[in-house]
Amino acid sequence: MDTKFKDKYGDWAIITGASSGIGVEFAHQIAEKGLNVVLVARRKELLDSLAAELSAKYKVECKILSADLSKDGFQFDILDATKDLEVGLLVNNAGMNCEGHFYRGSLERNLQMLQLNTKAPFILAYEFGKQFISRGKGGIIFTSSISAFNANPYLSHYAATKAYILSLAESMNYEFKDKNVDVIAVCPGMTKSEMTKGMKDGPMLMEAAPVVKITLDNLGKEAYVVPGFLNKAQVFLSSRLLSRDNAKSLSGALLKKVLPATNKKKKEN
Secondary structure, three states, rough: HHHHHHHHHHHHHEEEOOOHHHHHHHHHHHHHHHHHEEEEEEHHHHHHHHHHHHHHHHOHHHHHEEOOOOOHHHHHHHHHHOOOOOOEEEEEEEOOOOOOOOOOHHHHHHHHHHHHHHHHHHHHHHHHHHHHHHHOEEEEEEEOOHHHHOOOOOHHHHHHHHHHHHHHHHHHHHHHHHHHHEEEEEOOOEEOOOHHHHOOOOOOEEEEHHHHHHHHHHHHOOEEEOOHHHHHHHHHHHHHHHHHHHHHHHHHHHHHHHHHHHHHOOOOO
8 A cells, every 4th residue: 555645546536448458458557556456447257357356456445337438417416426435546548449441440439439438527526526626636547658759640530539638738737736636647568458459569568567657656746658669759749849839740651651541442341
């Protein structure tokens, strides 16, 4: 148990997108620090399994909430489920991707991504941020991406949603600092998760554990973190050394080669 962390952010943390990848790792590392957790995702069976594991391993309480954050009004279920809990930490981790040509995904799927990646985390930060400010302590974590730092052809819509999240987190970090509420965005590169399933392991494909650890270690210290040396180097190159236009062109050329969906037409139902 991390007594200092628990005193600042306890007793309860909400983690969205908790059923896989980075969300599962956030659940483990936060529970290890002694906080009880509210696990939010769509797949109840995965949440049930994770809750049982966390309770047995860390001796914490776990509540699960099967919810689709891409649907309007999702927040009412979360607010109702947590109304009697002292939530002190919000992890806005749920998200989705639709890589490839701009028209690869249907309009419905792209609007779903817009809701899940931007609208949902804003709503939760708005609602729980008020509670944290009134209590005089708390923390909010956003999962952004290294794609947030420059334009990314073939990841155009996804990168734009993550740029929104990074900007939101940085601004909230400044505004909330004098309220004793910490806000941070983590900007990972490719991380082992369901979205990267099938990719070959390599230096650019990070484990989730160090991504989460650097985020929790820097909560209250930084407005954003970029995990991994190679990811830091990529962000430095694209945002400091290259012009915005050159960074866009380099990113587009690389992604055009890497992503099969940019080179062939694919119909989605």
